[in-house]
Amino acid sequence: MIDLHTHFLPEMDDGAKNVDESILMLREAYKQGVSVCAGTSHIVLHSESNIEAFLKKRDNAIVSLRKKLVGSENLVPKLIYGAEVFLDNDISKYNGVEKLCLTGTNLLLVEFPTREYNPEYAEWLYSLTLKGIVPVIAHFERYSYINELLDDLDSVNVAYQMNAKTVMKNSWFKFILGLYYHEKKVLISSDMHNMGLRKTCMKKAYDKICKYYSKEVAGDFFENTASQLISTVFIK
Numbered sequence: 001m002i003d004l005h006t007h008f009l010p011e012m013d014d015g016a017k018n019v020d021e022s023i024l025m026l027r028e029a030y031k032q033g034v035s036v037c038a039g040t041s042h043i044v045l046h047s048e049s050n051i052e053a054f055l056k057k058r059d060n061a062i063v064s065l066r067k068k069l070v071g072s073e074n075l076v077p078k079l080i081y082g083a084e085v086f087l088d089n090d091i092s093k094y095n096g097v098e099k100l101c102l103t104g105t106n107l108l109l110v111e112f113p114t115r116e117y118n119p120e121y122a123e124w125l126y127s128l129t130l131k132g133i134v135p136v137i138a139h140f141e142r143y144s145y146i147n148e149l150l151d152d153l154d155s156v157n158v159a160y161q162m163n164a165k166t167v168m169k170n171s172w173f174k175f176i177l178g179l180y181y182h183e184k185k186v187l188i189s190s191d192m193h194n195m196g197l198r199k200t201c202m203k204k205a206y207d208k209i210c211k212y213y214s215k216e217v218a219g220d221f222f223e224n225t226a227s228q229l230i231s232t233v234f235i236k
C-alpha cells in the first residue's frame, strides 16, 4: 500500500511528538503493509517566506529521524515528503509553492476549512493546475459542503483523498465507491498522527474493502491510484 497523507515527522505539527513516536508509527505502517509513506506536515500559507521556513524545519526533522533509523531502515516504508497545505487563500500566487509538492512530483496535498464553503475554492485549485500542480484534496469526507465542492470541481484535474478510518464507517462506504465509479481519482490514506486515537488503520480498511467489495477496487484505492499519480506527475 501507498500512504500519501501522514504526520509521522517529529515535532512539526500535531503529529509525532518526538523521533521515537515517529519510528513506532512507521513500523506499525510497515507491519500493516505500507511500502511508501509520505510525511505531510501541516502548513498554513500566508507569505512566501514561510515556505522556506517550513522546508528548513522539515529538513531538520528528516535529519533527526534518519539518524535514529540507521540500521533499521528495512523495518519502515520508503519515505517521501510533502506538506498538507491549508487553503484559505489563493496560494498559487506564492513563488515556490511547488516546493511543497511530494518529493519529486507535482502532487500537492491541500485541505480546506471544514465548514465555510467558498465558491473560490475550485478557482484556487484550478490556478494551481495552471502551474502544473495536481492538487490532492485531503480527507475529502470532512467538508460540510462536499456536494457543492464536487460540482465545482467537475472539470478540474484533482485527486480525492479519503481517510482509512472513514472506510470503516458504513455510511461513507457507498459514497467512496460512488466517486470511484464516476471515474474520480480516489485514494485512501491513513492521516495518522500518533499511536493512540489517530493511529494508522490502513490494513483494517483495506481488508474491509476486499471483504465487502473486491481486491481489485481495494488495490486501486490503496495503491494503484497513488502509484499512477506519483509516476505520471513525476518531475523529469
Ligand SMILES: [Fe+2]
Pocket: 005, 006, 007, 084, 138, 191
Ligand atoms: Fe492531515
